[in-house]
Amino acid sequence: MPSSPVSVARAVEVAKATLNGMGTFRVVGEVSGFRGPNARSGHCYFDLKDEEASMSVIVWRSTFAKLDFELKDGLEVELSGSFDVYVRSGRMSFIASKVEATGEGALRQRVAALAKKLAAEGLMDEAAKLRVPAFCERVCVVTSLSGSVKDDVVRTLARRNRLVEIVLCSCSVQGADAPPTIIAALKAAEATAPDAILLVRGGGSLEDLMAFNDERLARTIAALRVPVVTGIGHEPDVTIADLVASRRQSTPTAAAESVAPPMSQLQDALTERSRRLESVLARRMDMARESLSGLAARLPLSLAQGVRQRRDLLTALASSRAMRDPALLIFDRARDLDRAEERIADALPRGLARQAELLERLAGRAELGAKRVVERASSRLSALGASLTALSPLAVLGRGYAIVKDERGHVVSRASAVGVGARITAILGEGSLEAEVTRARAPETPPFASTKRPRSHHVRCRKDEP
Amino acid sequence: MSDEKPLEELSYKEGSIELERIVRSLETGDLELEEALERYERASALLKMLRARLADAEQKVSVLMAQNEAELEALPAELSAPKRAFLDEE
Numbered sequence: 001m002p003s004s005p006v007s008v009a010r011a012v013e014v015a016k017a018t019l020n021g022m023g024t025f026r027v028v029g030e031v032s033g034f035r036g037p038n039a040r041s042g043h044c045y046f047d048l049k050d051e052e053a054s055m056s057v058i059v060w061r062s063t064f065a066k067l068d069f070e071l072k073d074g075l076e077v078e079l080s081g082s083f084d085v086y087v088r089s090g091r092m093s094f095i096a097s098k099v100e101a102t103g104e105g106a107l108r109q110r111v112a113a114l115a116k117k118l119a120a121e122g123l124m125d126e127a128a129k130l131r132v133p134a135f136c137e138r139v140c141v142v143t144s145l146s147g148s149v150k151d152d153v154v155r156t157l158a159r160r161n162r163l164v165e166i167v168l169c170s171c172s173v174q175g176a177d178a179p180p181t182i183i184a185a186l187k188a189a190e191a192t193a194p195d196a197i198l199l200v201r202g203g204g205s206l207e208d209l210m211a212f213n214d215e216r217l218a219r220t221i222a223a224l225r226v227p228v229v230t231g232i233g234h235e236p237d238v239t240i241a242d243l244v245a246s247r248r249q250s251t252p253t254a255a256a257e258s259v260a261p262p263m264s265q266l267q268d269a270l271t272e273r274s275r276r277l278e279s280v281l282a283r284r285m286d287m288a289r290e291s292l293s294g295l296a297a298r299l300p301l302s303l304a305q306g307v308r309q310r311r312d313l314l315t316a317l318a319s320s321r322a323m324r325d326p327a328l329l330i331f332d333r334a335r336d337l338d339r340a341e342e343r344i345a346d347a348l349p350r351g352l353a354r355q356a357e358l359l360e361r362l363a364g365r366a367e368l369g370a371k372r373v374v375e376r377a378s379s380r381l382s383a384l385g386a387s388l389t390a391l392s393p394l395a396v397l398g399r400g401y402a403i404v405k406d407e408r409g410h411v412v413s414r415a416s417a418v419g420v421g422a423r424i425t426a427i428l429g430e431g432s433l434e435a436e437v438t439r440a441r442a443p444e445t446p447p448f449a450s451t452k453r454p455r456s457h458h459v460r461c462r463k464d465e466p
Numbered sequence: 467m468s469d470e471k472p473l474e475e476l477s478y479k480e481g482s483i484e485l486e487r488i489v490r491s492l493e494t495g496d497l498e499l500e501e502a503l504e505r506y507e508r509a510s511a512l513l514k515m516l517r518a519r520l521a522d523a524e525q526k527v528s529v530l531m532a533q534n535e536a537e538l539e540a541l542p543a544e545l546s547a548p549k550r551a552f553l554d555e556e
Contacts, residue, residue, distance in 0.1 A: 137479050140530065154527055162523035163478045169530045188531050266520055269482070273489050274513050280492040281506045288499050 009087070016085040019092065024082045027055075027094065028102060031075045037064055044071065048079060048094065056093045069101050069109045076103040104206050111213045115240055118215075123222045129246045130227035136196040136259040138165040140189030140226075142182065143200045143252070145170040153200060153256040161260040167192060173201040178211035183220045190226050196259050197226050199241060200252035203234040212239035221245055231255030398429035415440045470508065473515045481519075485512045 006014075029048040037044050042061030047054050057079065064071075071077075080098035085091065101109050115124075122128060139157075143149050150168055157164050171185035172178040182199070189197045199221070201212065211217070212232050218240045221228050227246035232239050235250040242248040249255035321328055389395065397403065404412040405425045412418055418437050426433045473481070488509040492502060 135479055137477050145529070154525065158525045162525045163519065165526040165528075167528050167530045185531060192530065263520060263523070266478075266482070270485075270513065270516055270520065273485055273509075276489045276493065277485075277506065277509050277513065280489065280495075281502070284492065284495065284497075284499070284502050287495075 008090075012085060012087050012090050015090075015092075016087065019083040019085055022083060024080060024097075026078055026080050028076070028078045031071060031073055031077055034071055034073050037061065046071070048077070056091065057096055058093045059096050059099060063097060063099065067099055068113070069105060071099070075101060075105050077105070078102050107206055107210060107213075111210075111240065114213065114215055114218070115243060118218055118222075118240065118244065123218065123244045130225075132227040132229055132247050132259065133195050135161075135261055136164060136194070138167065138192075138194045139196050139198055139259050140167045140169050140192060140194045141198045141200065141256075142169045142171055142185045142189055143198075144173045147173070147202055149200050149202045149252045152252050153198060156253045156256040157260065160257055160262045161266070162263065163266070164260045167194060172211070174204070174208050174211055176211075179214035179217045182211065182214075182217055186220055186224060186228070190224050194226060196246075197224070197228045198231065198252070198255050198259065199228050199245065200231040200255055201233065202252065203237070206237075209233050209237055209239055212241040214240070217241060218244045229255045229258060394429070397427065400429070402433075403427040415443065473511060476512075476515070478516060478519050481512050481516050485509055485516065488512070 027048060029050050032047045032049050032054070034044070034046040042064070044059040044061075044064050046057055046059075048057045049055075059071075078100045079094065079096040081094055081096040083092055084095050086093065100106065118124060141150060141153050143153070145168060154166060157166060167189070169185040169189045171181040173182070186197060186199070199212075201209070209232060212230075221241055222244045229247045229249060230239075230242045230245040231249040231252040231254055232242055233251075237250075238248070247255075247258060249258050317323065393403070403426070405427065406412050406418055407423050410417075412424060418424060418440065420437050420440060422437045424435050424437060426435060471480070476484070488505050491497065492505055492509075497505065
């Protein structure tokens with residue numbers, strides 16, 4: 001390195017190059033001064049520290065977005081990245097390209113991921129879980145036999161309900177080897193078909209309870225044919241085993257209490273049933289007695305009543321008309337016959353009168369109809385007469401024409417049809433003339449063809465009144 | 467009922483359920499008197515048995531499986547007393 005002074009820019013540049021040359025490495029420490037992502041840039045700035053030192057850290061927005069846990073003060077993290085220098089301020093920062101939680105944070109992260117996965121598979125669906133009987137007569141307690149927990153459970157049940165039979169199944173409750181022993185104990189417990197299995201453990205750190213966050217254990221619990229009640233750790237501790245169990249209680253004692261009603265309740269139930277039993281029997285006996293005494297009271301009465309009823313019946317029969325005066329029956333029949341005869345006799349004239357009336361009505365209608373037909377015909381006739389008059393050739397005669405007929409009465413329309421001396425009749429508008437043909441003339445040529453005088457018959461007429 | 471279990475074979479819960487059933491059937495009141503009396507007799511016996519069980523109840527505790535001898539040693543005397551034949555030592 002030259003001994004002459006250099007500019008600030010150069011100095012920082014040298015430092016930056018040196019730091020960049022260090023490459024990537026991993027640093028473990030505690031988050032401090034975390035302020036959340038920058039509102040504008042989305043990048044995160046915080047310090048990573050341990051007991052002796054501290055360094056400023058930058059997590060770019062893209063890296064921050066990938067985190068599946070919450071960054072916050074006090075969290076232990078492992079960062080992967082490299083140092084860099086911001087030239088303008090000369091400040092050195094660690095640029096973290098990867099952030100992972102370690103210690104408890106890492107554990108919680110794993111547990112949360114597993115819980116999410118199992119929930120998605122439906123292992124935590126309340127509807128699919130087995131129901132824990134209100135009164136479990138036999139329970140298997142799966143826990144460590146060396147701890148005080150089993151004593152707590154036994155003591156709790158001894159106080160609450162001594163009828164509950166307790167079967168202890170031992171397992172390890174801590175450490176990496178614990179889950180298989182818990183699984184084995186659960187299966188052994190299931191094989192004895194108890195009413196419920198208590199899976200219990202005393203309190204401990206998150207790390208201590210990790211055995212109950214095991215995936216195989218969770219699946220075993222969910223698949224058991226016996227309901228599992230958990231009491232693991234203390235109130236705020238929730239493990240995966242708690243989440244998949246039929247019922248989660250916060251402590252072993254609470255779990256033990258939840259499987260059976262207290263003796264006092266059983267005692268009360270017995271007392272109440274005894275009371276009901278006595279009262280219902282007393283009522284039933286009263287009923288039987290009452291019904292019996294009722295019957296007993298009715299027995300002599302019923303005998304007397306039976307006799308009375310029969311006597312009344314006989315009296316009624318004896319006083320009937322038939323018994324009193326049998327001839328009346330014959331009289332009744334005779335009267336009925338008379339009535340029938342009268343009705344038959346009445347029926348005939350009534351029928352005739354009805355027929356006559358009907359005929360009369362029909363005759364009236366026929367007359368009316370006939371009159372109408374005649375009227376219609378006569379008016380039609382006069383109409384026809386009028387048209388006939390209008391069409392009649394006689395009407396033409398009125399205008400001066402005449403019809404000529406020969407002696408045989410044939411109409412003469414050609415002069416050549418009659419000879420001279422023949423007698424003809426000319427019918428006029430009014431009356432007719434008898435005449436004799438004196439001369440016949442040939443048909444005239446049409447006026448336009450010839451100017452010759454037309455030839456005609458000469459007729460001698462005799463007046464002939466019609 | 468012909469399928470009645472002898473009292474000593476009933477668990478407390480079974481006895482309790484049967485008792486409740488009998489009381490209810492009596493309360494509906496359509497039993498013949500003889501049957502009602504029979505039912506009452508059975509109910510009385512059940513009641514007596516259940517009361518006795520409640521009074522004399524002693525917690526039964528047994529060990530199905532233990533991890534090792536040390537655990538068994540650690541058991542208090544009154545707990546380890548009914549050591550069962552199926553005790554399983556791994």
